[in-house]
Amino acid sequence: MEVVKTKYNETELVSLLRQRSQQVFSYLYDNYSGALHSIILNIVGEEELANDVLQEVFVKIWRQIDSYDSSKGRLFTWMLNIARNASIDTVRSKSFQNSRQNRELTEDVYASGGSSETRTDQIGLRKLVHGLKEEYKVLIELSYFQGYTQDEISKMLSIPLGTVKTRLRTALIQLRDVIKP
């Protein structure tokens, strides 16, 4: 058994995860599941589905830790991208689209208002994005949280691709300044 540490630096974490340490994987989960859960919930919008995706994301982290390259960025950035990609894939999957259609029908009938969607605006990264100006917010919403390419966004919003590109970059700089403490 390893000595139970209360804090690991990133190099130790990655090294011990590659040695298949359950102890350290548990530590990783305890420290990062909340942050990843938040971004997943931002994207998929449903609590129960977000829990499923979170489990799937940690399985990927566990099984793909050997492909993590520390020279390219932080471990958290790598995990965050896994979480974002898994969430967008889930939202785009056929079963999710079907269930969303059903739910929207139900909500129309009972007029309960899409409360779960507004609620996920108020947590995590998405809450910060929603503090930006509308023209920037829309672009980050579509590209980051919904995963559309700039080409797709250009067509959806009928804005020239060059404008989408410039405006999105300005939006990201503003986002950077918002999250920089």
Next chain:
Amino acid sequence: MDIRAYIESGVIESWVLGMASAEEAAELERLRVLHPEINQAIDAFEASLERTALAGATQPPVYVKQELFTQLAGEFKQEEARTRVVTMPAGRFAKYIAAAAIILLVISASMNLYFYNRFQSANTAYQALLVEKTSLIATNHDIQVKALDMYQSMQMMSDPSVAKIPMVTVRANENNLATVFWDTRTKDVYLMPNKMPPAPGDKQYQLWAIVDGKPVDAGMMDACTGLCKMKNIPRASAFAITLEKRGGSATPTMDQMYVMGKVG
């Protein structure tokens, strides 16, 4: 190239958030090697993104972690898996084993108690037997000594050169009797108290030899078995016994004479 403008272009944030195109990513990875400022900017944005995400964390329900670890149970390092196996088997079978172990323990403990008590009583009996055996040996020894004394006494009594002098009572209404055996060769004197009243605690019987009409001390009679060996008396005409104070007297107390017998 204007590095400052590049850093402020938003391409770094786009890349970190996974939204950069392949060409943008390739350019950034090439530039970060050449320009440490770009590297620093990437790292700074990653750090603040992580801080922000951790600050905005929402806790998933506990069952998610349980399901995750159940799903990956076979993929953890072996020695940790082994410690898990040790804690796992708390099923019915283990409960039966535990119950059986407790029952056996109770049976074993009560048998220990039973056999300990048996051992204690056997040990006590053994000690008693040891004491009895020791005393039997002592008694047996005493008896052997007495038997040997009696044998020697009989040998002497049947010896023709040993004179037998019976001493009869001299007191009215008493039937006292004692016998002196006198070895005519060695002149040793032996006394057998055939029938004498027991002497009081502070008194003792004393044997006298009558030599030329005068009494000569021939020794004190002890509680001897069989024959008591007395003093050597070269010649005497008679023997008598008086009751004297313990340790004997120089001259006999005549009114305390019990028995007397003449030689020849």
